[in-house]
Amino acid sequence: MKIAPASLFHKWNAWMLLVLKPLGVWGVCALAIVDSSSIPMPIDAIVIGYVAADHGKFVIYAFMAALGSAIGSLVPYYVGRAGGELFLLKRVNRERYEKLRDRFEKQEFLAIMVPAMMPPPMPVKLFEFAAGVFEMKPVWFFSAIFIGKFFRFLLWAAITVFYGPTIVQTIGHAFHVHLGLILAGAGAIIIVIALFVTRKIFDRRSGTPLPIEDADRPA
Known part of the structure; x- marks a missing residue:
């Protein structure tokens, strides 16, 4: 068998x-x-x-x-x-x-x-x-x-x-049902935090702007 x-x-x-x-x-x-x-x-x-x-x-x-x-x-x-x-x-x-x-x-x-x-x-x-x-x-x-x-x-x-x-099982079921929305939200959070980190990488204390800020400045 x-x-x-x-x-x-x-x-x-x-x-x-x-x-x-x-x-x-x-x-x-x-x-x-x-x-x-x-x-x-x-x-x-x-x-x-x-x-x-x-x-x-x-x-x-x-x-x-x-x-x-x-x-x-x-x-x-x-x-x-x-x-x-x-x-x-x-x-x-x-x-x-x-x-x-x-x-x-x-x-x-x-x-x-x-x-x-x-x-x-x-x-x-x-x-x-x-x-x-x-x-x-x-x-x-x-x-x-x-x-x-x-x-x-x-x-x-x-x-x-x-x-x-018992409520943990309910939450777990809801997570699986709405997995797409949760992943999208997590992705949005990652992008926001990544932008914040990128901003910190540029030397703000010396007044170095981000590229997007530099492009927006009037000539």
């Missing part, structure tokens, strides 16, 4: 949860490492479950889940750093690759932190892989992932503490 791959996957997930759940906060960290590095796990639901059982440790659970996620994300990051450039160059020409890299480098921290804040089905591993390809500094990459994931898990934990796990 053949066993479907999906069935094996769910059995593996169940086994992992059974083994690591008794470890408490360290179990959350370990599950987050597995989720970010290789095997997808329902890490948001896991954090919510832990918090629902012990409200007093909701910050610790969020912190450990974010730490584990940041550690696990180093796997796709270093995979991209090791050979991702050749992978991309087989699919795009050198000019397109350089444009993608320049665009990423201008707002690399936000380009990693914002996707990390989003729950599934956001393809965060693709952004982590890209960060490695474009050689984002490991310390900034790790910080961006940690901050984004900590904000995400802390939000879920706080909602669970104040309103219970």
Whole structure:
């Protein structure tokens, strides 16, 4: 009798949860490492479950889940750093690759932190892989992932503490239904912050204007 791959996957997930759940906060960290590095796990639901059982440790659970996620994300990051450039160059020409890299480098921290804040089905591993390809500094990459994931898990934990796990399911359903609008809003926020950062790059103290400001000045 053949066993479907999906069935094996769910059995593996169940086994992992059974083994690591008794470890408490360290179990959350370990599950987050597995989720970010290789095997997808329902890490948001896991954090919510832990918090629902012990409200007093909701910050610790969020912190450990974010730490584990940041550690696990180093796997796709270093995979991209090791050979991702050749992978991309087989699919795009050198000019397109350089444009993608320049665009990423201008707002690399936000380009990693914002996707990390989003729950599934956001393809965060693709952004982590890209960060490695474009050689984002490991310390900034790790910080961006940690901050984004900590904000995400802390939000879920706080909602669970104040309103219970039932409302979390309602919010998750609404997120999936309106995913397009949420992504559009997040993109708009990234653009606004990127413009602000660009403004700061120009030396405002010495009175150096932005190119657009220079163009608007009367001759």
